[in-house]
Amino acid sequence: MKAVRYVLIAIVALIVLAVAAVAIAMAVINPNDYKPQIEQAVEKQTNLDLILEGDIGWSFIPLGLELNNVEATLDGDRLVALDRLVAQVDFWSLIAMSPQVDTFVLDGLDARLVVNEQGVGNWTRIMPEPASGDQQAAGDTSGQPPEAAGQPAEPSGNAEPLNFNVENVQISNAQVHYTDKTTGQAVTLEDFTVNASDITLGSEFPLEIRFRVATAKPVFEVDGTINARLAANEALNEFAVSGLNAVFDMTGEPFGGKSVTAKLAGSATANLEDETATLSDFTASLANLSLNTSLNVKGFGDKPALDGTLAIDEFSLKTLLDNLGQPAIETRDPDVLTALAFSTGIGGPAGKIELSDLSLKLDNTSFTGSGSYTLANSGVVFNLQGDKLNADRYLPPKAETADAETATAAAENKTTSGPESDLLPLETLRTLLLDIDVGLGQLIVSNLTINEIKASTTAKNGLLKVDEFSGKLYEGSFGANVTIDARTDTPKWTVGSDVSNVQTLPLLTDLAELTMLSGGANIKINATTTGNRLSALRSNADGQITFNLAEGEFRELNLTRMACQGIALANQEQLSTTDWGTTTPFNDMRGTLDINGNVLNNTSLVAALAGMKLEGNGTVDMAQSLLNYELGLRIVGEIHRDKACRVTEYVKNAVIPVECRGNFSENPAKLCSFDGSRFRDTLTTMAKNAAKAKVEEKVDEAKAKAEEKVKEKLQDELGDKLKGLFK
Numbered sequence: 051m052k053a054v055r056y057v058l059i060a061i062v063a064l065i066v067l068a069v070a071a072v073a074i075a076m077a078v079i080n081p082n083d084y085k086p087q088i089e090q091a092v093e094k095q096t097n098l099d100l101i102l103e104g105d106i107g108w109s110f111i112p113l114g115l116e117l118n119n120v121e122a123t124l125d126g127d128r129l130v131a132l133d134r135l136v137a138q139v140d141f142w143s144l145i146a147m148s149p150q151v152d153t154f155v156l157d158g159l160d161a162r163l164v165v166n167e168q169g170v171g172n173w174t175r176i177m178p179e180p181a182s183g184d185q186q187a188a189g190d191t192s193g194q195p196p197e198a199a200g201q202p203a204e205p206s207g208n209a210e211p212l213n214f215n216v217e218n219v220q221i222s223n224a225q226v227h228y229t230d231k232t233t234g235q236a237v238t239l240e241d242f243t244v245n246a247s248d249i250t251l252g253s254e255f256p257l258e259i260r261f262r263v264a265t266a267k268p269v270f271e272v273d274g275t276i277n278a279r280l281a282a283n284e285a286l287n288e289f290a291v292s293g294l295n296a297v298f299d300m301t302g303e304p305f306g307g308k309s310v311t312a313k314l315a316g317s318a319t320a321n322l323e324d325e326t327a328t329l330s331d332f333t334a335s336l337a338n339l340s341l342n343t344s345l346n347v348k349g350f351g352d353k354p355a356l357d358g359t360l361a362i363d364e365f366s367l368k369t370l371l372d373n374l375g376q377p378a379i380e381t382r383d384p385d386v387l388t389a390l391a392f393s394t395g396i397g398g399p400a401g402k403i404e405l406s407d408l409s410l411k412l413d414n415t416s417f418t419g420s421g422s423y424t425l426a427n428s429g430v431v432f433n434l435q436g437d438k439l440n441a442d443r444y445l446p447p448k449a450e451t452a453d454a455e456t457a458t459a460a461a462e463n464k465t466t467s468g469p470e471s472d473l474l475p476l477e478t479l480r481t482l483l484l485d486i487d488v489g490l491g492q493l494i495v496s497n498l499t500i501n502e503i504k505a506s507t508t509a510k511n512g513l514l515k516v517d518e519f520s521g522k523l524y525e526g527s528f529g530a531n532v533t534i535d536a537r538t539d540t541p542k543w544t545v546g547s548d549v550s551n552v553q554t555l556p557l558l559t560d561l562a563e564l565t566m567l568s569g570g571a572n573i574k575i576n577a578t579t580t581g582n583r584l585s586a587l588r589s590n591a592d593g594q595i596t597f598n599l600a601e602g603e604f605r606e607l608n609l610t611r612m613a614c615q616g617i618a619l620a621n622q623e624q625l626s627t628t629d630w631g632t633t634t635p636f637n638d639m640r641g642t643l644d645i646n647g648n649v650l651n652n653t654s655l656v657a658a659l660a661g662m663k664l665e666g667n668g669t670v671d672m673a674q675s676l677l678n679y680e681l682g683l684r685i686v687g688e689i690h691r692d693k694a695c696r697v698t699e700y701v702k703n704a705v706i707p708v709e710c711r712g713n714f715s716e717n718p719a720k721l722c723s724f725d726g727s728r729f730r731d732t733l734t735t736m737a738k739n740a741a742k743a744k745v746e747e748k749v750d751e752a753k754a755k756a757e758e759k760v761k762e763k764l765q766d767e768l769g770d771k772l773k774g775l776f777k
Contacts, residue, residue, distance in 0.1 A: 082106050092122075096176055099123045104134075124172055133158025133223070152217045159224035159242075167231050216249035236266035254281040254292065270302035287322040294318070306375025312336045325350045329358070337373035338365050345396065352425060353401035361393035364411065383443035389413050401425050408434075415439045429483040440494040472582045479536045480512035497560040498523060512537040526552030526570065542580050543587065549573040554599065569602020569639070577645055588673060589647045598640035609634040609708065612724045613662055613683045614695035616706035623694035634659060648673035655681070661689030661697070668710070677721055679710040680728070 085102045092100040104118025115138075121131040136155035164172045225240035243260040259276040275297050281290040296314040301307065316332030327347040334341045345358035367387040371378060379387060391411040398404030403423045410417040419434040490503040503521040507514070513535055520529040530547040555568035577593030580586065611630040618625045639657035643650040650670040657664035663686055668679030682705040688697050707728035710721045 097124060097178055098129065098176060099126075124175060127164075127172070128160070128162055129172060129176070130162070131158075131160045132156065154216065154219045156221045157223055159221070159226075161226045163226065163228045165230040165232060169232050215251075217247065219244060219246045219249065221245075234267060238262075238264045240264075251282055251284040251286070254279045254290070265302075268303035270304055271300065273299045285323075288320070289322075290317070290319045292317040304375075308373065308375040310337050310374055322350075337370055339370050340365070349400055354425075355400040356396050356398065356403055358396045359394070360396055362391060364389055364391040366390070380447055381443065382445050382447050383440075386413050386443045398422060410434070412439070413443075424483075427483055428481065430486070431484075432486045432488075434487070435489040436491065438492040439490060442494055442497060470583050470585060473584065473587075474534070474536060474541060474582055476512075476536050476539065476541065476582065479509070479514060479534075482509040482514070484509035484514075493521075498557065499560070524553040524557045526550050528552065539582075540580050541582055543578065545575060545577045545579075545593075547573070547575040554602070555605070565605050566607060567599075567602065568605060569599035569636075571597065571599050573597045591645050591647055593645040595643040595645065595650070596641075597643070598638060599636075600638055602636055602639065604634040604636065606632050607634060607722055608632060609659060609662070609664070609683055609722075610689055612708055612722075613685065613706040614690050614692060615724050616704075617685070617689075617697065617701055618692075618694040620701055620704070621694055621696070621698070625692050625694045627690070627692045627695075636664065639664070643670070652679070655679075659683070659689075661685065661687040662706075665705070666708075670714075675713050675715040677710055677712060677714045679722075680725070681708040681710060681722070682706065683708060 082105055085106070089100045089102060092098055099122065101121040101123070102117075102119075103121065105116075106118070107116040115136075117132070117135040119133060120135070122129050134155065134157040136153055138152040138154075162172075166172070221242065221244040224242035225238065226242075227239075228235075228237040230236070239261060241260065241262045243258075245258040246255060249255045257276070257278050257280050259274070261272075261274050263272045263274070264270065276294075277296070278294040279292045281292075282288065294314060294316055298312045299309060300312065301309045313335045314333070317330040318328065318332065319330075320327040325348065327350075329343055329345045332343050332345075340363045341361070342363070343358060343360045345356060345360070348355045348357075367390055368378060369388070381387065389411065390413075392409070394408040395406040396403065397406060401424065403425070405421040408417075408419050408421060415436055415438060417434045417436040419432065421430070421432040421434075423430055484507060486505075486507045488503075488505045488507075491501065493500045493503055500521045500523045504518055505516065506518040507516050509515070514533070516530070516532040518529070518531065520527070522528075526549065528547065528549045530545070532546075533542075533544040535542040535544075550572055551570040552573075553568070554571050555565065558564040558567060574596045575593070577591060577595075579588075579591040581590055608630045614625055614627075637658040639655070641652050641655040643652050648671060650672065652669070653667050655664070655666045655668070663684040664681060665684055666679055666681035668677070668681075670677055684705045685697055685702055687702075689695065707725035708722055709725040709728075712721045714721060
């Protein structure tokens with residue numbers, strides 16, 4: 051036991067002697083005497099020129115080093131400089147094998163990073179180029195163990211937890227300048243300050259950061275402050291942030307010169323071993339936009355499981371754009387886009403994000419529903435149901451007449467002169483996996499009121515289907531389905547639609563302020579086309595449209611007057627009626643339109659009118675907005691009380707010609723008129739009827755005369771016989 055005691059005494063004595071030797075050396079030796087040697091050593095090993103302008107100091111308890119006014123230059127230009135560096139380690143913590151940094155102070159750091167015109171950064175030239183032999187030696191690691199060859203060593207399962215303690219960290223007045231001469235970009239980090247104290251693994255410690263960042267392209271500045279309490283365990287696999295309060299004041303070109311504030315607040319934790327993370331009462335704001343969430347994450351791989359809530363508080367989009375210095379969105383109703391909000395619950399199994407109790411507010415419109423997103427195949431499922439939406443309120447304001455004509459001309463010129471673009475991003479469409487159902491109680495669009503809208507859309511492997519798009523409008527209903535096959539570079543489109551008893555007068559009035567037609571419309575459309583540009587879709591269109599309107603009338607168009615004009619000409623009389631009215635009632639107008647590219651060909655238009663039957667055929671050129679119809683009003687009975695319009699035998703069954711030609715987008719009411727060029731055929735028919743009537747009249751007269759003669763002869767013969775009988 052005495053031997054052990056003597057050994058311990060000897061060890062302690064040696065330590066005391068070593069400490070005393072270090073203390074004496076630090077007291078006797080002046081490190082400033084070795085500045086030239088230090089500068090020469092740095093210059094020998096690097097391309098830097100080191101300038102130790104200030105004093106070098108060191109201390110024993112605590113064990114520390116202090117540098118003042120240090121600068122390193124590269125090719126005569128400053129690379130880095132600092133005003134003061136203090137690093138102190140508690141001496142006794144080293145003896146106890148538990149190092150504790152007492153103080154770390156960095157003041158006045160100035161780093162200048164430059165990328166030259168050739169794209170080479172100055173920091174890459176700090177070390178001299180190695181000789182070729184040295185390069186080969188550095189690259190030859192065949193004879194070294196894996197760890198020496200640059201491969202990471204396997205961590206030891208019995209590694210001791212890191213015992214790390216820092217009493218105080220202070221970084222102040224630091225700045226970093228980055229310049230890229232190839233792009234003209236310049237980024238500056240300045241007024242960078244960090245304050246932290248009592249940094250101990252396993253315990254919370256306060257952290258404060260302040261900085262300012264400025265860029266040249268675009269001109270942009272950020273002044274930021276971050277305050278929080280941080281924590282990390284000794285194994286460095288569990289981290290926490292609490293009491294986060296970060297504020298960023300921004301200004302510059304991206305915001306139109308305005309000042310914008312962004313804020314972050316809340317708490318967060320992460321466990322790398324368990325692969326879990328949480329956000330608690332986390333809020334993020336930008337100007338008047340505010341987001342808040344509480345979220346739990348389990349699993350950091352490709353199949354995380356989420357659980358929490360997410361909400362965006364009600365805000366005004368117009369105010370947000372103004373705050374961000376962005377152009378305003380001009381709308382017909384200036385009060386829209388002023389109340390938007392969003393909230394949802396987040397959950398679902400691993401690898402799938404499910405949104406529940408989803409709520410979306412757009413001014414006076416509310417949507418509710420649910421949705422999901424599958425990470426493995428990017429599948430999206432949504433079910434949204436809304437109440438009322440007036441889409442017209444969100445359209446751009448109506449332009450003045452002159453401005454509208456100018457804008458229309460400019461748009462037409464752009465359409466004809468500019469290159470035509472694809473309608474669908476085919477590559478993106480082929481990757482979509484969608485199943486979306488949307489319902490809306492009422493939609494007002496283009497001044498049309500549509501109720502009970504239902505829409506169902508699916509997409510898979512490049513096949514997009516609108517399985518249902520239906521609704522009710524103007525006392526009727528409609529349904530449509532569309533299929534887009536985008537599996538080839540020339541997509542195929544199939545369109546089907548069924549319209550039932552939609553009243554045309556209120557529809558056309560609301561849609562285009564047209565009052566030329568009334569009646570319940572029934573329309574069936576079956577069409578196909580191919581292509582990915584509008585011109586191709588039009589030119590390749592093929593199919594058929596059938597329609598009929600029951601008990602309607604042509605408004606601002608009196609076909610009776612046109613028929614009477616022809617009848618009066620045939621009767622060689624003048625019409626005395628002056629008030630003809632502006633409508634023409636009809637029953638059961640029907641027809642078929644064959645789709646052939648841009649042209650709709652109608653070969654069977656018929657309608658029953660008072661005393662007439664409307665017959666006709668023609669074409670509609672959708673590309674030119676041109677109508678070319680030849681109609682006929684077949685006289686089948688009395689059509690008007692005007693004496694000159696009386697239907698005689700030779701007028702009956704004649705056809706009064708009417709033509710409808712012109713641009714139907716300009717003045718539809720003036721498209722139709724009496725067709726004098728075709729009236730010659732009608733006159734010929736009337737003449738034949740008249741001739742036939744005269745022939746029949748002469749035949750009847752001759753027959754009557756013959757019958758009279760036969761009668762007289764019979765009477766004479768019978769009278770003679772009777773006389774002979776009574777003699």
